[in-house]
Amino acid sequence: MSAFSSEHIHPDLRINSYGHYLRRRFGCRVSKVNVDAGFTCPNRDGSKGTGGCIYCNNVSFSPRDTLAEIPLEEQVTTGMAYHHRRLESDKFIVYFQKYTNTYASVGHLAELYQRALALPDVIGISVGTRPDCLTDEALELLTTLARDHYVCLELGLQSADDAILEQINRGHSLDDFITAVKRASGRGLDICAHLIYGFPGEQPEEFVKSADLLDSLSSITSVKLHQLHAVEGTELAAMYRRGAFDPISLEQYVNTAADFLERLPSRISIQRLYGSSPLEIRVAPQWGLKNNQMWYAVLNELKRRGSWQGCKKLAAVS
Numbered sequence: 175m176s177a178f179s180s181e182h183i184h185p186d187l188r189i190n191s192y193g194h195y196l197r198r199r200f201g202c203r204v205s206k207v208n209v210d211a212g213f214t215c216p217n218r219d220g221s222k223g224t225g226g227c228i229y230c231n232n233v234s235f236s237p238r239d240t241l242a243e244i245p246l247e248e249q250v251t252t253g254m255a256y257h258h259r260r261l262e263s264d265k266f267i268v269y270f271q272k273y274t275n276t277y278a279s280v281g282h283l284a285e286l287y288q289r290a291l292a293l294p295d296v297i298g299i300s301v302g303t304r305p306d307c308l309t310d311e312a313l314e315l316l317t318t319l320a321r322d323h324y325v326c327l328e329l330g331l332q333s334a335d336d337a338i339l340e341q342i343n344r345g346h347s348l349d350d351f352i353t354a355v356k357r358a359s360g361r362g363l364d365i366c367a368h369l370i371y372g373f374p375g376e377q378p379e380e381f382v383k384s385a386d387l388l389d390s391l392s393s394i395t396s397v398k399l400h401q402l403h404a405v406e407g408t409e410l411a412a413m414y415r416r417g418a419f420d421p422i423s424l425e426q427y428v429n430t431a432a433d434f435l436e437r438l439p440s441r442i443s444i445q446r447l448y449g450s451s452p453l454e455i456r457v458a459p460q461w462g463l464k465n466n467q468m469w470y471a472v473l474n475e476l477k478r479r480g481s482w483q484g485c486k487k488l489a490a491v492s
């Protein structure tokens with residue numbers, strides 16, 4: 175047991191980082207390689223909604239080398255070479271990231287996922303999707319693949335407040351998310367929840383309570399958190415320009431993210447603590463920090479407080 179009352183907490187980082195979780199699980203450095211497999215999204219093509227979420231411009235969260243026209247194998251090979259060079263990663267997880275990566279026939283999904291899993295040094299896949307776009311057939315497919323491979327299902331919740339979900343045109347409810355998590359439980363899958371903080375009118379105390387929600391869903395294994403930020407080509411950017419979106423400050427974000435981590439149980443690993451977008455399309459906020467500086471801004475706040483992930487959770491039950 176570490177000084178932080180949980181063997182999951184990294185002594186320097188003060189959180190259970192996903193990178194260290196993967197190292198503990200696989201015994202080597204594992205990196206995720208993003209691919210664009212040519213999906214679209216039911217919240218854009220009219221089957222769930224049109225226009226998409228108000229902050230969504232997929233260019234903002236998609237590295238330049240992952241374009242659907244490039245064969246999947248080539249995207250993965252390029253990504254693996256980059257991560258191997260930069261981080262000396264040994265094994266890789268192919269991350270189906272762009273748009274809604276279960277939004278196709280199960281036959282097409284099987285072909286794509288299996289092509290990724292057949293590549294050398296690929297130990298698994300991570301599939302990003304909406305909680306209301308998960309058919310029984312897709313779940314069965316992921317369950318089958320998880321018997322021999324690492325499979326992580328990444329579900330976008332973004333906010334645990336239905337009023338905010340409506341305001342941002344998500345096209346699904348909190349209940350849809352909870353149902354999806356329960357349907358995916360007990361199938362050998364890791365489940366990652368995506369959250370955003372900083373929606374207009376959102377109260378920090380309310381956001382922090384989403385840590386309790388994730389705690390109550392025992393099959394959630396990791397979380398991605400980032401600040402709401404506006405990029406070109408989105409409704410949110412238009413709102414910013416007409417004064418209807420007032421971005422939170424870096425200090426507000428760091429404080430609330432640290433409060434959230436203190437409440438989050440240490441069993442849930444942290445995949446991300448910030449969002450980034452290419453400078454040329456970034457509208458607001460402009461904090462002027464690089465990705466690793468954002469990551470450490472939150473971790474240094476925990477250090478400054480003398481706290482760590484789950485410390486408030488542990489205090490609440492002892």
Ligand code: SF4
Binds near residue numbers: 225227
């Ligand atoms: S569900 Fe995802 S891909 Fe679809 S509009 Fe929203 S953020 Fe974009």
